[in-house]
Amino acid sequence: MAALPPYASTGQKIWHYAYRIICGLIFFFLIAPIIIIIPLSFNAENFFTFTPKMLALDPEGYSLKHYRDFFTNPDWQVPLWNSLKIAPVATFISVALGTLAAIGLSQPHVPFRRAIMATLISPMIVPLIISAAGMYFFYSRIGLQGTYWGVVLAHAALGIPFVIITVTATLVGFDRSLTRAAANLGAGPVRTFFKVQMPLILPGVVSGGLFAFITSFDEVVVVLFVGSAGQKTLPWQMFTGLREQISPTILAAATVLISISVVLLVTLEVLRRRSERLRGMSPG
Amino acid sequence: MTHSATTPPEQPMAALPGGEVTEGPMLAADGTPLKASLKRALRREKLRALLLISPLLIFILVAFVGPIADMLFRSVENQIVSETLPRTVAALRAEDTPEGEVPDEEVFAQLYTDLVIAEEYKIHTRLGSRLNYEMTGVSSLFRSTGRDVGRFDTDIYTDQFVEAAPALEDPANWVAWMEEEAVREALPLTADAWDEWVTLTVEENEDDPLEEDVPDFVFTTLYRDLTAGATPPDAFPDVDVSGFETVSIKALFEDSDEDWMDPQLWQLIETYSPEYTDGYFLNAVDMMNGPDGEAQFRPDDQRIYLKLFWRTMWMSMVITFSCILLGYPIAYLLSTLPLRSANVLMILVLLPFWTSLLVRTSAWKVLLQQQGVINDTLVWLGLVDNFNRLQLINNITGTVIAMTHILLPFMILPLYSVMKTIPPSYVRAAKSMGANDWTAFWRVWFPLSVPGIGAGSILVFILSIGYYITPEIVGGTEGVFISNRIAYHISSSLNWGLAAALGSILLALVLVLYWLYDRIVGIDNVKLGG
């Protein structure tokens, strides 16, 4: 679908442009719902629609009050801090255990590799409501329900598949002769790991960590069941906001989250390119 | 794509510089047979791999797989009947009441003891709720009789016993008697009732049995022991019960609520007396244990789950299909554009992927309302009459639109990664041999992209079939999935067994798809973000 050749027939030309329009519409479908949140979050009224004043671009129709509410109201600030307290620790557990296991899994001889892999990926596949219900009952029984560590462990479990997937993907391209060379030159396994292997798989580890972070940061079903008021996270507050006390502060929160997503996305893209360059895979 | 660094295990052996042909087994440098040495190396390598994996594996098993297995167990667990009414269940078994008949006095007498104790522990209402899942009305029956049972007229036994032997009134005497093995053997029912009473008083109410009156139900069991012909040892007061005024416990239950005389109720208690049940699973597929003990379908107005499973599958298929329809052109465009522009456009796909699920769901809530942005625009364009605005939310349409949007990146990414590997020269070759654009696409490109469609479809289908949050917010009553029903049973109706059974079925469905995905695509090939 590169540029249209000069000899294209009329039909081809029509199709070429029609196709671009179709794709444009689909991109619009993908992105518009997210973009539309942003102006709505500056609504001066307390409801979720564009007011006539907003449509007339009257400055009175806009205000920052929902942002003020988001950044000052403890109803939003406490959940935000809770999210920031839970996600990094859950991410750390996912990344530490996940990277180790991914290295194990990429060894040439792993018994039951398929079964182990399937088990480790399963938190991504099993419907969240089932995971949530199971953890709810089980964590209750062992006294973890409604505790900080209960939520952290649950989120760590959910983030693990992402770490496994991204780290094993970088390890596929990993040249094993490098570790052998390091061993030959007298480095111990630990030293080899940190000096040779780690720098090469680091982009995979970091992007796995970002996935794990966003999984925890965005997770609502499990925390609704496993958490209690003391662990109320930002998505939880948004969910109750949507169902119970509808306030457009939710749109301000959403806009803040969108900005975070953009930052993460850019970081990830940079990492991906760096990784490809390091592994000599960059096509251009 | 890359030069694989992993070499098959056989190759090192074949590549050994073994020029000379030697007799006997090949030896390694240290003199051990090469085969054994290699085996040991292999074993060590396997162990090393397992050692690296095991912390995570253990973590996942404990923190994730264990809880799910534990929950699934609830779908067959059914101790509640035999734990709440242990004596009644035993009596029912021993008695073998003919089908369609109400059991006799003996069973009701046991039920009386059970129910008094259950009422004290306040667990009878839970049993009522549990049995109510199978037969409506049982919940109210247990509640109302639970309120009555402490006031049953069985105190006439207490009064008559105390009158005949005042020593029976003093709990201290009882404690002494019940320590004697002979008394316990002669009066088994009484001993059992007494033990239960002591446990209850001490553990549940934290009182001293010595300071409490001996309760009616202990005297009632004593009466039954004695009329059954028990001859307690001399230590126990000798009371002649032949002239006692009696009361029928069965009649007392009938007075409390005549539903106790319903043979179906007793059939139900008997059916659910074993410790494990298939009842929840039957319920989950709209069936029940009929009066004859055979599984049968429920009446039409109570059948909901098969319909709901079907609807969940059907909606997931519609969503998957919409994702193919919208995702294919995008993936095609991305894979044929020069890499630099493709990367830029890719951001438009990845941004939604990275944006919080709740943000996207709230966006759709805002957009789809009758007074929302989409309807406003349509009215403004004159496409829709102001009074007949489209109903886009709180129904199936809402769920399908919002979920298609949310899951679309999961279709585009695998499609794109497959399409990227299709060499453009194939299409050029087809064209040079005379194929027009369509033929070249349909006969050459499309078949090569089918694995991508397969991978994307299964992924989208798996994810959508278990969705909860989005349907909950935009789905109303029609556009909800089986997951919403599971959540309802966990947090509102409190029918945890049924929730577990529905969850097991859903999980089985997902695991089959997961297995298919593994077969077709391979778990290793799951890609995230291109």
Added chain:
Amino acid sequence: MNITRLLTATTALVATATIAGAESHVEMANEMTIVSWGGAYQESQRKAYVEPYLEANPEVTVTWDESSAEAVAKLRAQNEAGNVTWDLVDAVASDAMRLCDEGLAMEVDHDELLAEAPDGTAASDDFGDLIVSDCFIPQIVYSTTVGYRTDNAEWEGRTPEDICAIFDLEQFPGQRSLEKRPIGNMEWALLCDGVAKDEIYDVLETEEGQDRAFAKLDTIKDSVIWWSAGADTPQLLADGEVVMGSTYNGRLFSLIAEQGQPVEMLWDAQVFDLDGWVIPEGLDEPTLNRVKDFLHFATDTQRLADQSKYIAYGPARQSSAPMVDKHAELGIEMAPHMPTDPANSENTFLYNYEWWADYRDDLDAKFQAWLAQ
């Protein structure tokens, strides 16, 4: 002899003894998790007595949990695990009765625990009949009632006069929102199907009566959006998604008086209900002492009257009624907006707790099946 009565008496005695003995030196926990409903209601609790209490006891911190709607489920799970994380739960009367029946809530002696009225009337007399369960400490009387938009062109100037307008799609076309549960809806359906008010529960007890109610609801089923959170109907009304809908009267009050939406209230056949506190069973001693201390403060005559400054619900104490004042911010006289005001309560519907406690499981199952049809 009656064991239950005997045991209750003993427990009360033991409880009294503990309190009397501990009065001189009471060890109190400084953290308390309060479970409530969120939204305007929780806000009224916060302003009327939680913040004043925290001011007087700065060492205390309160964590809110907006889980009252799932109070029974969550308490049951916590209890099964032997790990109760809630200290004080706000629940409707029927849930309180259910929790009490299942032994998940603590039975309390109202006179011992709660403050007397200013004139010395014992708490149990001041609350009177509203103490519907031994575990329940009433706070407010609220009602489920109907609000409608006043700007429906299709209604051609007609305004709903009675509750049966809900079922009248010809006179009052448009979407309506009703609560996603049988309570209230079943009664309204029978009432509008010609059943006399005092016979409703007798009729509803029979299979035919239930079918009759469902048949009536069937006539509007396609035009109903079912809500499960108190904020849904106000939002739907404000957005014009529905033309009328049932919700709690306090939420409608905020919509009309505070936000100035073109909505009116239909008080006819409003369904009275109670909301109050429940103490979970199994609290440790210091926490329990703190909870008791808080409750003593939060349910006294002045505090309950204060609450009505923030939300249009009637205080549960008789002695608070004369003290109901103006709205704290709007300066509107609150008494005429109370569900208990004589002008509003000409035709009220007293929802039968005991009946629903018994039949809730049965009808919930049928209602959910009916919804899914």
